[in-house]
Amino acid sequence: xxxxxxxxxxxxxxxxxxxxxxxxxxxxxxxxxxxxxxxxxxxxxxxxxxxxxxxxxxxxxxxxxxxxxxxxxxxxxxxxxxxxxxxxxxxxxxxxxxxxxxxxxx
Amino acid sequence: xxxxxxxxxxxxxxxxxxxxxxxxxxxxxxxxxxxxxxxxxxxxxxxxxxxxxxxxxxxxxxxxxxxxxxxxxxxxxxxxxxxxxxxxxxxxxxxxxxxxxxxxxxxxxxxxxxxxxxxxx
Numbered sequence: 001x002x003x004x005x006x007x008x009x010x011x012x013x014x015x016x017x018x019x020x021x022x023x024x025x026x027x028x029x030x031x032x033x034x035x036x037x038x039x040x041x042x043x044x045x046x047x048x049x050x051x052x053x054x055x056x057x058x059x060x061x062x063x064x065x066x067x068x069x070x071x072x073x074x075x076x077x078x079x080x081x082x083x084x085x086x087x088x089x090x091x092x093x094x095x096x097x098x099x100x101x102x103x104x105x106x
Numbered sequence: 107x108x109x110x111x112x113x114x115x116x117x118x119x120x121x122x123x124x125x126x127x128x129x130x131x132x133x134x135x136x137x138x139x140x141x142x143x144x145x146x147x148x149x150x151x152x153x154x155x156x157x158x159x160x161x162x163x164x165x166x167x168x169x170x171x172x173x174x175x176x177x178x179x180x181x182x183x184x185x186x187x188x189x190x191x192x193x194x195x196x197x198x199x200x201x202x203x204x205x206x207x208x209x210x211x212x213x214x215x216x217x218x219x220x221x222x223x224x225x226x227x
Contacts, residue, residue: 001167033213035151042200042217043151049210086151090211093164095141095153 002091004098011104018074020101022087025068030089032070034063037084037100046085047072079105108133110218112201118225124188128201128218135159135182139204139212142175142186144197145220152197156204156212157184191225198222 005023012018022032032050035043045054047063050070060075074081082105087098114126128140142154155165157175165173169188177184188195198220204212 031211035214042202042220043214044217045213045215048213048215054215088151088214094166095143095212097151097153100150 001094002089002096004087004089004096006085006087006098006101008099009102009104011106012074012077014079014105015076018077018081018103018105020072020074020085020087020103022070022072022098023068024070024089027068027070027089028066030065030091032063032065033088034061034072035086035088036081037086038082043086074103077103077105081105108203108216110201110203110216112199112218112221114199114221114223116222116224118191118223119227120192120225121190122225124191124195124199124223124225125185126199126201126221126223127183127185129181129183130203131182135179139206140177140184141202141204141212141214142173143200143202143214145200146194146197154186154188154199191223193225196223196225 034047036046037043046057046061050065051063062073064071084100086100112128136159139156141156157163172189174187200220201218202214203216205215206212
């Protein structure tokens with residue numbers, strides 16, 4: 001089955017850039033979505049179709065996808081961005097999620 | 107604004123059947139696929155499957171045919187049953203709306219609040 005690999009965690013200082021990778025075999029040929037999840041809450045879609053932002057998502061969230069790696073970038077990170085982030089793709093009509101990356105802002 | 111409100115039993119014994127329902131309000135039921143996703147405590151997300159307005163389903167093979175989804179368009183809700191549960195099925199279960207445009211795959215743009223289902227003897 002298809003797998004998406006993410007780093008378990010990363011730390012970033014407020015105002016700096018957080019870069020979260022999502023690796024998979026030829027992931028660049030798939031459309032990647034990214035979800036943000038805060039404790040006790042359902043996930044929220046922050047990026048879809050690799051780089052598109054849903055209404056209401058701040059411009060500091062951006063995405064890219066090429067080759068074997070998709071990336072979520074959070075520019076000028078704020079404390080409210082502290083959360084778990086999951087990448088997701090479709091493979092053989094099945095949705096696949098990465099294990100999630102815990103982003104700590106401190 | 108579309109909202110998903112889910113409900114169902116939160117405590118089950120091994121071998122029982124999990125049953126959850128998700129009510130869709132504030133928007134159209136048609137034109138979307140409706141999904142169930144679960145999250146075991148402290149871990150990541152696992153897609154369970156999807157159902158269309160017409161009742162077509164696709165399931166994650168990992169559930170080994172234990173999951174069954176149904177839809178009732180007259181009541182604007184869809185349901186999930188998982189039979190023969192074990193402790194490994196303990197998780198927060200989410201319903202979610204799938205939205206797509208053109209040839210692009212579904213994205214989960216609206217989620218229910220989540221239901222913790224615990225399987226314990």
